Structure formats: C-alpha cells, structure tokens
Amino acid sequence: xxxxxxIERTLLLHHPGRIKTISLPIQRLAAFESVGPYLxxxxxxxxxxxxxxxxxxxxxxxxxxxxxxxxxxxxxxxxGPNDVRLLQKPSLHSIMKVIKNPKVIDLSRYKEATKDLNSxxxxxxxxxxxxxFDLDFVPLPLPSPSPPSPLNPTLATTSFLREPHHxxxxxxxxxxxxxxxxxxxxQIGIQSPTAFKWAVARYDSDPSTMQQLATLHLSSNKTSTVxxxxxxxxxxxxxxxxxxxxxxxxxxxxxxxxxxxxxYFGWTWPxxxxxILSLRGELAGWFDMNSLKLCPKLTExxxxxxxxxxxxxxxxxxxxxxxxxxxLSLVGRWILTDHLLSILGDxxxxxxxxxxxxxxNEELTSEGLFGGLDKMKALKTVEVELGQRVEGLMREYRxxxxxxxxxxxxxxxxxxEGEVRLMPAFRP
Numbered sequence: 001x002x003x004x005x006x007i008e009r010t011l012l013l014h015h016p017g018r019i020k021t022i023s024l025p026i027q028r029l030a031a032f033e034s035v036g037p038y039l040x041x042x043x044x045x046x047x048x049x050x051x052x053x054x055x056x057x058x059x060x061x062x063x064x065x066x067x068x069x070x071x072x073x074x075x076x077x078x079x080g081p082n083d084v085r086l087l088q089k090p091s092l093h094s095i096m097k098v099i100k101n102p103k104v105i106d107l108s109r110y111k112e113a114t115k116d117l118n119s120x121x122x123x124x125x126x127x128x129x130x131x132x133f134d135l136d137f138v139p140l141p142l143p144s145p146s147p148p149s150p151l152n153p154t155l156a157t158t159s160f161l162r163e164p165h166h167x168x169x170x171x172x173x174x175x176x177x178x179x180x181x182x183x184x185x186x187q188i189g190i191q192s193p194t195a196f197k198w199a200v201a202r203y204d205s206d207p208s209t210m211q212q213l214a215t216l217h218l219s220s221n222k223t224s225t226v227x228x229x230x231x232x233x234x235x236x237x238x239x240x241x242x243x244x245x246x247x248x249x250x251x252x253x254x255x256x257x258x259x260x261x262x263x264y265f266g267w268t269w270p271x272x273x274x275x276i277l278s279l280r281g282e283l284a285g286w287f288d289m290n291s292l293k294l295c296p297k298l299t300e301x302x303x304x305x306x307x308x309x310x311x312x313x314x315x316x317x318x319x320x321x322x323x324x325x326x327x328l329s330l331v332g333r334w335i336l337t338d339h340l341l342s343i344l345g346d347x348x349x350x351x352x353x354x355x356x357x358x359x360x361n362e363e364l365t366s367e368g369l370f371g372g373l374d375k376m377k378a379l380k381t382v383e384v385e386l387g388q389r390v391e392g393l394m395r396e397y398r399x400x401x402x403x404x405x406x407x408x409x410x411x412x413x414x415x416x417e418g419e420v421r422l423m424p425a426f427r428p
Contacts, residue, residue, distance in 0.1 A: 005031040017041055023077075025049035029058045036065050044075035050110070051081050056095050063098040074103035074127070080110035097121040104130040114188055115139035118175045130185040131177065135219040135247055138189035139173075170198045178202075180211065184240075187217040189249075193228035199236035213237040214273070219247035223282040227265045230283075234267050242273045248281030251306060266291035278302040284332075285309055289318030298322045305332025316340055320347025329355040336361050336386075338368025345375025355383040357409075366393045373397065373404075383407045 009032065012019065016038035023046035024032070047059055066073060076099055078092070092113060096105075101124045107113035114133040122128065171194040177186060178198050203210055216233055220226035230246045246265075265279075266288030274295045279287055284303040292298065301322060305311065313335050319328065325348050330336075336359045344351075354376070369390070373379060382404060384394055391408055398406045 008032070009035055013038060020044060022046065023048070026056075026059060029062060033058070033062060036062055037069060039066060040070050040072070042066060042070070042072055044077070044104075045073050046077040046079075048079040048109075050078055056091070060094050060098055063095065067098055067100055071100045073099055074101060075106070076102060076104070077106035078110050078113075080107075080113065092116065093120060097123060100124065101127040103127050104132075106130070106132045108132040108134055108187060110134065111137045112139075113137075117177075117188075118172070120176060125176070125180050127182060128180045129182050131180070131183065132185070132187040133189065135187060135189055135217060136249065138191050138219065138221050138249065141191040170201065171195050174198075183211045184213060185215040186213060187215075189219045190225065190229055191220065193222075193225040196229050196232040196236065200232050203236040207239065210236060210239070212240045214240050215243040216241060217243075217245040217247075217278075219249055221248075221250050223248035223250075223252050223286065227283060227286065230265065231267065234271065235269070238267075238269055238271055240273060241271055243276040244271075244274060245276075245278040246280070246283045248283045250281075251308065252282055264288040267294065270294045270296070272296065274298055276300040276302075278304075280304040281306055282309055285311060285315070289315070289321055292318070292321040295322060297324070299325060300327040300329075301325055302327075302329040303331070303334070304329075305334060307333070309333060311335055313337070317343050319344060323347060324350050326350055327353045327355075329353075329357075330359055331355065331357045332359070334359040335363070337363045338365055338371070341368050341372025342375070345372040348376060350378050351376050352378050353381045353383070354379060357383070357385040359386060361386050361390055364390070366396075369393060370397055370400075373401075379404060381405045381407065385409045 005028070012032070012035045016035065017040045019039055019042060021044040022032075022039070022042060023044075025048045027049055029047070045063065050056065063073065076095075078095070080092075092107075092110070093116070096102075097120075099122070102122055105128065111134050114137060117133075117139075171192050173190070173192050174188070174195050177183065177188075199210070213233075216237065218226055218229055218233070220229070226246050226248055230244070234241065234244070265283060265286045268291075271294060275297050277295070277298060277300070279302070281304070284305055287303075292301075301319065303316075309332065311333050316330070316334060317340060319325070320343060328344075328348065328351060334356075336356060341364070354373075364386075370393075373382065382394070384390065384406070385408065394406055394408060398404070
C-alpha cells in the first residue's frame, strides 16, 4: 500500500517540468521537499492552513531553494489565521522577500496581513501587478499629528464637485503601493481617508506617471473614510479604472443631519473604461446616480445595503442612466414598486441578469412584477429572494416564461427533466 504522500510525489515527478501551480496545506509541505529541485516551471505557490502554531520555515526553505535553482515563481497566495485575538502569528516578512520578481501577492485570506504593509520587503517591487488583502480587516490607524476634521454635512453634499488640490503632507499608510509602478489590481482595507492623497497629487503633477490601476476594491470601518479615499482614486485613476468596489464595513452613528442630507459619493469626470461598479453598506445609499452618465461602458452594477440602512423610495429609478447594463444586483432593504419595475424595464433594454434579494415589496403587485420583467427583452436570469408571497408569484411566472432561468434560494424542489434548474441566489 502506498501512502497519499507517495502517490502525490509520484504524480508530481511524472512531468515536474510542466507543473505551473502547487497548492497545499502547510502541514504537508515537508512531504514534498524532495520534489522542489525538479519544478523548473513553477509559477504559482499557494499555501493554506497557516495558523499560529505553524512557523513558515519549511515554506521559506522550499522557496529559497527554488529561487536559487530556477527563480520562476511569480505568484504567491497564503491563507492564514482568521482569529484576530491570537497573539502569536507567523511573520510574513521572510517569505515575502524570498520571491525574486513577485507579480501577484494574494493575502486575501490572511487576516491582519495588511497591518505590516509598509514593512514588507520585496526583491523587485517593479514587477508587482496584483496586491490583494482581506477586505474585512482594517488595520489600526497610524499616529497622526493633525487628524482630518469630521465631515461637515452641509458641505459634504457637494464635496465631490470640488477639483482635488495638491497635497503637501502626504499620508504614508500605503507607501508600498505608491512605489509599485506596474500595479494594476489592488484590494485593501484602509483606516485613513487621506491614504490616496498622493495619487491626487501625482495625477495633478503628471498623469503619465500614474500606475495603470484597473481593479480597485477598498473597504473601511467608516463610510466617510472609504468615500473620500474612493473619490481620490476615481480622480487619480480615471483613465484606467475598469472594476471599482467600495465597502463600508459598519454603519455610521445615527445622525439626523446625515439622514436628510447624506454626503453624496460620486464624480463629475468621465470614467471611460469602468465596466463594473459595486457599492456595499451606506456607500450604496450615498452614491450620486448622476455619475452613471459618465460611465459609458458600465455593464455591471451591484448595490448592497445592510440592515437598518436608510433608503429612498425613488433612488433606484436613476439606474437607467446606465442603459447598457447587463447585470444588476440589488441586495438589502431596497424598496421595489410597480413603478420602479416599469422604469427599469423601459430603461435597461440590454439587461441579462437581475438579482433582487431581501428587498421590501409591500407595494409590489404581480401585475407590476410581471410587467416590468416582460419589458426586459434581453433578460436571461432572475435571482430572487423576496419572501413567500413573491416566491409564489415567481413560480407562476416561471410557468409562463419557460425560457427564463429563475433562481430562488428558498426553493428546494427536486430537479426534473425539462424544468429550469434552481440554484442559490447570487451575492456579489
């Protein structure tokens, strides 16, 4: 009988020069040390199960050996401890500087990795194109002699109309990022609203020196923080942004002034390449829909509200300012009405996928629901979770529209030949 390690080593050694990716838990890395000297084409190294009681010495030794022999690894993915209460955690500094020319660093499943962002050492950061951190984790704020003043609700409603100005004292919380010239993808949680003022200053000075950032996903515990940072990024990376996501991880304290006059998030300059826009938390309700007119290539729009987020009845009607949308996702307490469904049906002729999950629907009738969906001639998939009443209506509608794929998370009916297969509702 052969052990699992022996079988896998045999398979790996069959054509080791063809292997591009290795993905395994750290507990089993030692069993494959003998294979390392033969992996001449290894590009991506993925290590899972890194916990507080595991040190990274075996991984560092493996990568050091491979670097000396071949140096072909460009992509690193680590999944580490998710419990922020643990006091002992393996340090990532040594493993970071082993990779000669890193292209992709994926730490999206390694909580707290971003807190050491500026202390990571790379042999050659000029090659770094993708840097991914856990969006659910935001590092503690750096000491600042002059913290930013709180938003003035009256002025904030039009703050995005102001042209950003040159910044003298730059925030150094993301110094590593601004020194990576080839960076195209960034996913990170931020604490400071001034984290990207350097990008504004650089763009104002010479737009040709900007990184070609195409994918940007930002999160913060404070809605105002991620709002300001996103506006700076939208301004500075306007010529290259294709996929933009903003997440407010927590609700802001209840403020009657903000409820009546929310500090709108938006822009007044064109984003010619933006195709995907995702907003979550209060940021989804703060968005100025008029900005959609400046995104001619937008094809996906995802809006997610948290419980108790304030909503406006007519807010969603302006989604039709992006008439070429193919995918629209509405998750949370959005209010659906017959009037809204009719407007969306008339204004989104290219829509192929519609997701409505958890929206309020007391004012939605079967006539309004079916009439709005009938107007969406290009619609192929509807993903819905709106309670038992709407679920019953959608079952009737599915019978009348057999060519339309209707997915309901609560539907546990078995699969029959000739029936549309039901799948869990999609969440952006």
